[in-house]
Amino acid sequence: MRFGTMFSDIVSSLLRRPITELYPVERRATPDRLRGQLHWDWEACTGCSLCAKECPAQAVDLIVIDKKAKQFAMRYHTDRCIYCAQCVVNCRFGCLEMSSDEWELASANKDPFTVYYGDEANVEAALADRAD
Amino acid sequence: MIELAALLFFPGGLFVLLNGMAYEWVDRKLVARFQNRVGPRWFQPLADNVKLLVNEEVIPENVDARLFITLPVVALAGVLTAALYVPIAGFDPAFSFEGDLIVTIYMLSLLTMATGLAGANTRDRFSLIGATRTLTQLFSYEAPFLLAFLAPAVVAGSWQISEINDYAGDHLWLILTQPIGAIVALLGLMGKLEIPPFDAPEAETEIVAGALTEYSGRGLALFHLGRNVELVAGITLLAAFYLGGISNPIEYVLKTLAVLFVLATVQTAVARLRIDQTVGVWWRYGVLLVLLQWLALIGAEVIF
Amino acid sequence: MTETEKFSIPIGPQHPALKEPEHFVFSVDGEMVTSASVRLGYAHRGIEKSTENRNWAQNLYLLERICGICSHTHALTYCLGVEKLAGVEIPPRANAIRTLVAEMERVHSHLLWLGVAAHEAGFDTLFMYSWRDRETIMDLLEQLTGNRVNYSANVLGGVKFDVDEELAGAILDGLDYLEKRTYHYLDVVTTDAAFLQRTRGVGVMSAERAERLGVVGPTARASSVARDVRIDAPYAGYDEYVPNLIGHTTGDLEARFEVRIKELFESYRLIREILATIPEGELTSRMPRRIKANEAFSRVEAPRGEVFYYLRSNGSDKPDRIKVRTPTLCNMASVLTLVIGQQLADIPMILVGVDPCFSCNDRMVAINRGGRSEEVWTWERLRQYGIDYYGGSH
Numbered sequence: 153m154r155f156g157t158m159f160s161d162i163v164s165s166l167l168r169r170p171i172t173e174l175y176p177v178e179r180r181a182t183p184d185r186l187r188g189q190l191h192w193d194w195e196a197c198t199g200c201s202l203c204a205k206e207c208p209a210q211a212v213d214l215i216v217i218d219k220k221a222k223q224f225a226m227r228y229h230t231d232r233c234i235y236c237a238q239c240v241v242n243c244r245f246g247c248l249e250m251s252s253d254e255w256e257l258a259s260a261n262k263d264p265f266t267v268y269y270g271d272e273a274n275v276e277a278a279l280a281d282r283a284d
Numbered sequence: 285m286i287e288l289a290a291l292l293f294f295p296g297g298l299f300v301l302l303n304g305m306a307y308e309w310v311d312r313k314l315v316a317r318f319q320n321r322v323g324p325r326w327f328q329p330l331a332d333n334v335k336l337l338v339n340e341e342v343i344p345e346n347v348d349a350r351l352f353i354t355l356p357v358v359a360l361a362g363v364l365t366a367a368l369y370v371p372i373a374g375f376d377p378a379f380s381f382e383g384d385l386i387v388t389i390y391m392l393s394l395l396t397m398a399t400g401l402a403g404a405n406t407r408d409r410f411s412l413i414g415a416t417r418t419l420t421q422l423f424s425y426e427a428p429f430l431l432a433f434l435a436p437a438v439v440a441g442s443w444q445i446s447e448i449n450d451y452a453g454d455h456l457w458l459i460l461t462q463p464i465g466a467i468v469a470l471l472g473l474m475g476k477l478e479i480p481p482f483d484a485p486e487a488e489t490e491i492v493a494g495a496l497t498e499y500s501g502r503g504l505a506l507f508h509l510g511r512n513v514e515l516v517a518g519i520t521l522l523a524a525f526y527l528g529g530i531s532n533p534i535e536y537v538l539k540t541l542a543v544l545f546v547l548a549t550v551q552t553a554v555a556r557l558r559i560d561q562t563v564g565v566w567w568r569y570g571v572l573l574v575l576l577q578w579l580a581l582i583g584a585e586v587i588f
Numbered sequence: 589m590t591e592t593e594k595f596s597i598p599i600g601p602q603h604p605a606l607k608e609p610e611h612f613v614f615s616v617d618g619e620m621v622t623s624a625s626v627r628l629g630y631a632h633r634g635i636e637k638s639t640e641n642r643n644w645a646q647n648l649y650l651l652e653r654i655c656g657i658c659s660h661t662h663a664l665t666y667c668l669g670v671e672k673l674a675g676v677e678i679p680p681r682a683n684a685i686r687t688l689v690a691e692m693e694r695v696h697s698h699l700l701w702l703g704v705a706a707h708e709a710g711f712d713t714l715f716m717y718s719w720r721d722r723e724t725i726m727d728l729l730e731q732l733t734g735n736r737v738n739y740s741a742n743v744l745g746g747v748k749f750d751v752d753e754e755l756a757g758a759i760l761d762g763l764d765y766l767e768k769r770t771y772h773y774l775d776v777v778t779t780d781a782a783f784l785q786r787t788r789g790v791g792v793m794s795a796e797r798a799e800r801l802g803v804v805g806p807t808a809r810a811s812s813v814a815r816d817v818r819i820d821a822p823y824a825g826y827d828e829y830v831p832n833l834i835g836h837t838t839g840d841l842e843a844r845f846e847v848r849i850k851e852l853f854e855s856y857r858l859i860r861e862i863l864a865t866i867p868e869g870e871l872t873s874r875m876p877r878r879i880k881a882n883e884a885f886s887r888v889e890a891p892r893g894e895v896f897y898y899l900r901s902n903g904s905d906k907p908d909r910i911k912v913r914t915p916t917l918c919n920m921a922s923v924l925t926l927v928i929g930q931q932l933a934d935i936p937m938i939l940v941g942v943d944p945c946f947s948c949n950d951r952m953v954a955i956n957r958g959g960r961s962e963e964v965w966t967w968e969r970l971r972q973y974g975i976d977y978y979g980g981s982h
Contacts, residue, residue, distance in 0.1 A: 172322045186730065206643065238646075252734075489708045557782070
């Protein structure tokens with residue numbers, strides 16, 4: 153039984169900088185494995201849709217433009233995504249990956265939350281489809 | 285005219301309020317640094333109080349509204365009056381008379397009384413328990429606290445704060461000749477300010493905000509300001525009596541900050557006591573210690 | 589004292605002592621608690637029912653979110669159950685990595701608990717420091733899994749990622765620091781006079797009472813009940829990496845502190861052992877999308893005690909029924925009996941002493957009192973019932 157067992161910590165803290173990081177003034181590097189925004193490499197995609205089928209949050213829509221010609225587009229909702237990487241695990245062709253530095257995805261309006269991937273013509277086709 | 289200025293601006297009134305908020309910031313910043321945190325920025329206490337003063341004051345049902353509104357004013361007025369008799373900023377107290385020490389100590393208790401009454405006035409269960417605890421704590425530390433402050437008065441041969449201050453300035457620091465009294469006075473002040481380990485009356489995890497749970501807006505701001513002024517008056521009194529008196533602003537700043545530093549250190553290093561343990565500590569050890577101090581004093585008086 | 593004269597203190601659903609919504613009513617006589625009751629269910633989220641509309645893979649992430657602190661435990665329990673249902677063997681390396689993450693999670697959970705419990709005792713300095721040091725393990729978990737909470741380390745049939753030399757080195761460095769700090773915290777909670785005033789001899793639970801109330805986890809072990817699923821029924825990698833059972837005999841709050849802190853050392857030892865002897869091999873086994881009709885259960889020792897899952901499949905790619913039981917529910921009865929005769933100030937401490945996680949434990953239970961009156965309520969009727977229930981009470 154004694155008093156002030158934390159006294160040594162108190163003294164050492166007084167001589168040290170606070171541990172708190174003043175985000176966003178100070179930013180620390182993110183680890184390589186951090187799961188940020190999803191990216192899609194449309195050239196390797198075969199359109200199996202396993203990414204969309206097993207997405208727990210319905211954050212990924214694979215839009216089929218032309219199945220035979222293997223033309224697809226992807227609509228990705230960053231606000232629905234729970235960053236679990238199940239789609240990345242599911243993709244047998246390695247077309248999906250999660251960025252480790254795009255993680256500051258907050259926005260004041262909802263527009264940036266819907267991201268389209270694919271080559272230009274396919275994205276336009278997907279957008280036109282949506283407009284109808 | 286000069287008296288009115290002394291009352292409203294300097295060294296009373298406005299100056300004490302600003303001083304109180306500044307010291308609250310120092311206290312919070314020190315505690316934060318002790319805990320390896322950043323802590324608030326310098327204007328945080330001011331911003332808190334301005335925000336509270338702007339906010340609506342909710343008067344709950346089933347309370348005596350007049351009492352509910354008056355109590356914060358009484359509390360603040362009490363401690364502001366007390367501040368007039370202590371050597372704030374190193375100047376002679378604005379007002380002074382023979383026996384003002386007793387008046388000052390009781391004016392400081394007025395805040396605690398008002399807090400207790402404010403809790404008892406509302407029907408909130410947390411407030412009622414908080415009020416009980418506040419008053420229980422008051423009765424446990426008050427006697428040793430008072431006796432600890434009377435010991436310097438006895439050696440100085442006066443019950444006037446300015447004279448004790450002068451006496452302390454001319455002699456060896458009383459913290460060296462009356463170390464036990466100094467410790468009891470410091471702990472008593474912590475009890476008065478309800479800071480750890482004596483923060484059972486406002487233990488957040490048990491009874492939310494204690495006696496002041498129902499207070500919001502202006503009333504809460506006044507109680508907070510009252511607490512700040514009490515802090516300033518208390519540590520000034522402590523520094524003046526035990527740390528060799530306060531005769532100029534530099535001495536004032538250095539000595540009060542030294543007391544504040546010790547206060548912050550102690551409150552960081554300990555856990556909260558339960559209210560029954562608080563009472564036990566004061567009546568079992570506090571009273572005993574202060575009586576020991578008095579016996580030593582009387583002994584010294586008889587021998588020399 | 590008659591019923592009406594009782595002075596009762598409501599704690600919750602909104603109260604600074606509780607981080608989650610749950611409602612307790614304590615009757616006090618002065619500062620002494622004379623009776624206690626609890627009303628659970630404020631954070632009922634309907635997760636069990638929701639699992640029936642999602643496929644096996646999607647449910648993994650839903651169930652992982654039952655608890656924010658022991659998320660890996662829930663994912664692991666679910667995976668173990670589903671793998672048992674489908675009869676899939678998991679590669680040994682995957683099992684070792686699952687165990688590794690589970691132990692790292694235990695470290696972060698116990699450090700978190702230490703901070704919360706210290707805060708309830710009004711010892712904010714210990715709270716700040718233990719949470720500061722918890723950041724070490726959180727950062728390591730982020731480096732290892734890619735996320736600070738909800739790591740999603742598991743997939744059905746294995747794990748998502750591997751451990752390499754560099755990561756293992758970072759983890760070992762972090763553990764060295766944490767171990768040093770943990771010795772310090774053990775010293776603080778067992779010798780600090782002010783803190784011991786609040787823990788020693790408070791909320792004493794005898795072994796018989798713990799057995800009778802069915803208490804689980806560190807709370808039970810602090811009352812000398814030898815109960816730990818990792819030892820009693822080893823799962824994942826625990827048959828290779830065997831933890832020692834940390835027990836205590838006094839059964840008071842101090843014992844609960846001591847048991848949890850000493851378990852940290854056991855976790856450090858296990859993590860080091862896993863990193864030193866991790867078997868080579870695959871990370872995943874193939875998992876079928878549909879599982880034929882079957883039923884299985886799985887048990888995992890969460891940081892708070894035993895987590896139990898019952899799973900039933902019906903041949904489709906969705907479960908037929910999943911039942912979850914979390915340790916907080918088992919420990920809740922002990923809180924209500926332990927507070928009787930204690931001081932009001934000890935309530936938060938005793939409550940936190942079992943390391944409650946209310947949102948995890950809120951689940952609907954239908955009690956059939958003999959009569960067979962089963963009916964289905966429509967959404968409209970349920971809504972109206974809610975309006976009448978709350979509107980009518982005022």
